[in-house]
Amino acid sequence: MGAQDDALLAELPQRLNEIPRRWAAATPDAVAVSEGGVTWTWHELAATVDEGAALLRRLDVRPGDRVMIVGENCTAQIALIFALAQCDAWVVNVNARLSPREIDVIREHSGARRVIYTVAVSPDAAAHAARHEAARTTLARFGEIAIGALNESCTPEPVEPDGASQVAALIYTTGTTGHPKGVMLTHRNLLFIAAVSSRLRQLRPQDCVYGVLPISHVYGLASVMLGTLYAGAALHVVPRYSPQALIDALQDDGITVLQGVPAMYARLLEFARGKWTPEKTRLRFIYAGGSPLDPTLKDEVEQFFGQTLHNGYGMTESSPTISQTRIDAPRRDTSVGQVIPGIEIRVVDKDGADVPGGEPGELWVRGPNVMKGYYHEPELTADTMRPGGWLNTGDVVRRDAGGALFVVGRTKELIIRSGFNVYPVEVEAALNSHPAVTQSAVVGREVGEGNEEVVAFVELDPTRSVSIEDLQGYLAGQLSPYKCPSEIVVMQAMPAAATGKILKGQLKQQAQDMYRARAQDKTVKDGRPR
Incomplete structure (x- = not known):
């Protein structure tokens, strides 16, 4: 000092x-x-x-x-x-x-x-x-x-x-x-x-x-x-x-x-x-x-x-x-x-x-x-x-060279997808640049030992018309393939703290619960025992 x-x-x-x-x-x-x-x-x-x-x-x-x-x-x-x-x-x-x-x-x-x-x-x-x-x-x-x-x-x-x-x-x-x-x-x-x-x-x-x-x-x-x-x-x-x-x-x-x-x-x-x-x-x-x-x-x-x-x-x-x-x-x-x-x-x-x-x-x-x-x-x-x-x-x-800081992401939020590092903030920035997206939150979802997939939650502008396929196509032109979300989920409102900060822990749990529910449904449809 x-x-x-x-x-x-x-x-x-x-x-x-x-x-x-x-x-x-x-x-x-x-x-x-x-x-x-x-x-x-x-x-x-x-x-x-x-x-x-x-x-x-x-x-x-x-x-x-x-x-x-x-x-x-x-x-x-x-x-x-x-x-x-x-x-x-x-x-x-x-x-x-x-x-x-x-x-x-x-x-x-x-x-x-x-x-x-x-x-x-x-x-x-x-x-x-x-x-x-x-x-x-x-x-x-x-x-x-x-x-x-x-x-x-x-x-x-x-x-x-x-x-x-x-x-x-x-x-x-x-x-x-x-x-x-x-x-x-x-x-x-x-x-x-x-x-x-x-x-x-x-x-x-x-x-x-x-x-x-x-x-x-x-x-x-x-x-x-x-x-x-x-x-x-x-x-x-x-x-x-x-x-x-x-x-x-x-x-x-x-x-x-x-x-x-x-x-x-x-x-x-x-x-x-x-x-x-x-x-x-x-x-x-x-x-x-x-x-x-x-x-x-x-x-x-x-x-x-x-x-x-x-x-x-x-x-x-x-x-x-x-x-x-x-x-x-x-x-x-x-x-x-x-x-x-x-x-x-x-x-x-x-x-x-x-x-x-x-x-x-x-x-x-x-x-x-x-x-x-x-x-x-x-x-x-x-x-x-x-x-x-x-x-x-x-x-x-x-x-940077002038001493200014840029936040890349949180260590605990880092997504490891097939050995590649994905920082949610980069995917969120790409999503938020779409005119129909009001805000977004990206989390990792475990799909195997040491492997995760990218899941994005979005709030959409009700005055604009856009499909999930439109958003996926838009991101394909913005991000490397391994950074693109495996799933995009539309939310009426994000879970948020009183400050307005999105509660990503809840979204991460929701993403994991969705994955487990689908796996269970597939098990039942395939006729295998639970």
Whole structure:
């Protein structure tokens, strides 16, 4: 790290809750957050954080306890996050749209002292609260919330005075199946990304940022929420994404910065086509992250907005940002940009040796953004971390001569087809370039020992007519034969997380189940015993 990076670290506060305190002192009457037509100034946000901290203490929440917030984006959730930091408790943000089983698994694994539900903005949070028999209450500033019973068996974790060691948030990365992974992110992890993100977006107090990405996800928490507020800008929070609500906000609420996932932009283009254009807005910066951005969508979004769609890359374990394109160096390709200031990377082969420039390899990262580890999972942490403090991302990247990164694919998503390597992102880019395809997801399906076939799932534009045979023929002209899907499955809607990220684990299971069902049918038709 250079002197400038050291200076940035030295400027970071020790705790998240110092953000509203700082701006309440500097600009008390400026707007900090808004939701549904209601705004809080910095003075009001700071007062609400104090009210939340007092509530938590009355609820017997102690330093080192974990407190779970089941909800969707709202001002109450933001105030609770800061209040928990003020109490030295850990926030466990969970999206209310998770299933009852997922909610219960996270509650059990985290050992949460209390669970708080933002019932005022989320019917799903209200349903979970009713299932858990949580008591509803209304507070002057928070509005209505529900509070779960005290977990007497919760053991508080040690409290560290240094924000580099003290955990601020426990973020779970599981999908709908599998073992939960609670990523421990410290105050410095999150504040470092907040500071860098605000700097790279050139945020100013005059900016108004659209906050629809779930705060329960690290992208929405660190980059959008904390990054915006760190800079003293205003955050316009929205519980759920809808294209019409976004259009209304761009027209009426003075949004200047928009961050989203590629699926969000695809839905907007599909909805707005022929009905609305963003000609009279204050929008100055648009950004996509959270999942791969294909070149066709990037081009379409840039034509629609008349400005560059910036791109970046990260993961929960890196708080999340690792690289980002720069405002002063816009790119036409789908590079995820330069590594952010203050961190180091290595691109290595399977033996951990650095690969030559331009060659693909697994990405390792080291810096103030790297997690403290997985909660109660020392073996899993050891499997992910490498000697010297390096985090193995599990992603395959290549670096061009100028240092820009391109994500080739995930190590675990690599498809081995008859001995050839197939990266899903390349097949998805080809599919998405067809005018009738709204979005796609490609997975591998086991068809024999050490062999897989390529299966593609697609959502189609209902205004266009296209057959599976048309798509197969189109891909034959775009890809090598071994990369072409053995099967293309049309979906009405992809299974997706609250962020809009496609849940490929579910699709992979669906593809495998389809294969097994056909094999079983063939066995029956052939007259062989089951």
